Every structure is written in structure tokens, then in C-alpha cells.
Amino acid sequence: MSLHILSDADVRSVLASVDKTALNKLCDTLGAALYAYSNQGEKEYQCHRQGVTRPGGSTMLFMPATLADGSSVKVVGVPPPAPADVGPDYVPKAITGVVMISDADGRATGVLNAAALTAFRTSLGAIILYRYRLVTKDIVVFGAGKQAQWHLYLSLVLRRPDISSITIVNRSAARAESLITELHTMGGSPADLAHIKFTVVAPTDTATVKAAVQQADVIYCTTPSTEPVFPADWVDSDVGRKKSRFISAIGSYKLDMQEIDPALLRAVATDKTYPEAYFPGAVGINTNGGVILVDSRDACAAEAGELVNAGIPESHILETGELLKLQEDMAENAKKQSYLTQWLARGNVIYKSVGIGIMDLCIGRALLKMGADKSIGTTIPSF
Incomplete structure (x- = not known):
């Protein structure tokens, strides 16, 4: 051998x-x-x-x-x-x-x-879901390390022509600028990204970060933060709800860490009135709100601080593998398949991952x- x-x-x-x-x-x-x-x-x-x-x-x-x-x-x-x-x-x-x-x-x-x-396979878990998104014009990433690099690079590999702006929120401007340089040299020429506006923002510049988050179609959270990287009301408000988003959070991996505001998780998972929360009831998962997608329900229950702090019921947590099974089961039900496709493409989709072997x-x-x-x-x- x-x-x-x-x-x-x-x-x-x-x-x-x-x-x-x-x-x-x-x-x-x-x-x-x-x-x-x-x-x-x-x-x-x-x-x-x-x-x-x-x-x-x-x-x-x-x-x-x-x-x-x-x-x-x-x-x-x-x-x-x-x-x-x-x-x-x-x-x-x-x-x-x-x-x-x-x-x-x-x-x-x-x-x-x-x-x-490790950075690649973790990012790949988010990209499985990112592939479904209809609109990916504006991307915001919190962090500028290897996870941020691979999330952005794989997004560019799949949807480069559809991306207009990338905002990097990071304490070190130098590290963020270095990430931009790396993205311009990975797998292509700088000209390939000429149509994309790159912006570096410090987390302390609250007004600029808020505007970017509310404008974002995709938000990647890649930091081991112990506090939410943005408050729920930035996106769970009259202004914030004017558009839907795909949010991936993979940076926190301990119970004392959290990147997503637990209040946002509760809003998406349990609020029946949330604009894009129709999906679970429509396809028979549950009739009391939406779901949070995870790589592993057990692993996230043990290590995902924001999910635990939010107190999300198990019935509102769906594994990626279970989602793939739903797609398979709905192949002969055009109406339910349409609901599922619309949610993945247009709805508010939150994915939390702590990584599994x-x-x-x-x-x-x-x-x-x-x-x-x-x-x-x-x-x-x-x-």
C-alpha cells in the first residue's frame, strides 16, 4: 500500500x-x-x-x-x-x-x-449553500485570516461576475489589505477582479460597518469573537428586513464565543412573521418559524455559543445533510420543491458550523x- x-x-x-x-x-x-x-x-x-x-x-x-x-x-x-x-x-x-x-x-x-x-473544507461547508443564492452582489466578511480568504476566494471562483463589492471588517487594516492582494493573485490575474470594489473598515467605524451590513447580500463571519460582530437590529428592523441575506458563521467554536447575535437567531428561527420564514411550515418541517442550518446538530449544541445562548429548539435546527435529503424527497413534489428552492435562493439563510471530522x-x-x-x-x- x-x-x-x-x-x-x-x-x-x-x-x-x-x-x-x-x-x-x-x-x-x-x-x-x-x-x-x-x-x-x-x-x-x-x-x-x-x-x-x-x-x-x-x-x-x-x-x-x-x-x-x-x-x-x-x-x-x-x-x-x-x-x-x-x-x-x-x-x-x-x-x-x-x-x-x-x-x-x-x-x-x-x-x-x-x-x-482546514480552512478550505470549513469554507466549503458554507459554499455548498452559497451556490444556491440568487443575488450575491455585495459581500461583507468579518475577519481577514485564512477562513476569510477561502470564503471569499471560493465565492469568486463560483460567482465572480455577479459580485460588485467586498467589504472586509478587521482590526488590522494592513492584514485586510494583504488579504485583498492575495485574492488578486490566487488563481487569476488582477484584471479579473477589476470590476469589484474592495473596502477595508475598522470594527470601530460603526456607521460604515452598519451601512455595509444592511447593504450586504452575503455576510461571512470568520472570527473567534466572544461578542456578536453586529447587533441583530441592524438586519432585523424595518430597514434591515428590506432584503434577505445568506449569513455564514464559522469562526466561533466554544461556548463562550459568539459571532451572531442570539436575538437574530431567535428572530429567524421562531418568528412566524419574519418575511422569509415561510419555508419550514410550507414543506412540513415545522409550523412555528424558520430554521438555522448547521453542519452537525450535536457538535453545535456542544460548541456553538450563539446557538446555545439563543436557546434555539432542536426542531428549528436543520443539518446540511438533512437539507440535502429534503431536496431528494421533494423531487416529485413541484410545489414544495419550489418553496425550498426559493428559500435557499432568496430567503434569510443562516449557517453555523464548528467543523466535524x-x-x-x-x-x-x-x-x-x-x-x-x-x-x-x-x-x-x-x-
């Missing part, structure tokens, strides 16, 4: 070759794994990740995963929290790690650096194959 190895540079090289066709295929690959997790009994074969925090503040996370045709273990090192007195140009230490992948018999088949893989397994395996096919990486013939 050969073992294929992808370094961080190798993973980034593979990802740089991802075009619209390849990206849609990877979305389908992740979707199939999430479908199996939610509907085919794979959930019971997953171990919840474990974390150990050392005396110096650094944390080691251990994330195992299994599917019918293989397993994986990811080990990630998370640096200590930033000191309270850091300046606006402070650059936090990078999260590092490794993923080992085995076949169904436990034989190791691949090893990948986890840095780019099968995302590393299925996407890591796909990248290993792409690398081998392109002669990227190192192969040990007999391991």
Missing part, C-alpha cells in the same frame, strides 16, 4: 488549480459525506473531538472520523489567545496540524498538512487523489 504525502505548499498548489467545475465536484463530495452523516447512520460512528490545553495556553485538538470506506485523525495545535493589550497590527500565530487518512482496513493511505485543508476525511482524501493525479506531493511506494 502506497502512502501519499502533501505538504502545506503541496495542498495550496492543489487548491490553486480548483476551478468552478472542480469546486462544484468538491461541494458534492462534502455534501455526500454530510448526507451519510445525517441520514445513513454514520453519525453514531463518530467520536467527538478532544482538546487538551497546556499550562502555557496552547491547545491540542484531536479530531477522529470514520466513514464506510476509511478513517482519519487530525491533530491541530491552536496557539494561546492573543494578549489583551495587542495593537491593531498584531498578527496571531497560525493554527497548525496534520491529517492522517487510512482505508477501511486501517492501512495508512495519505498524510496532509492541516492548515490550508468527516469534513477532513472526505476532502482530505479528495485532495490526495487530485495531488497524485497532478504529480503533486510525495509518494512512498510501500509503507
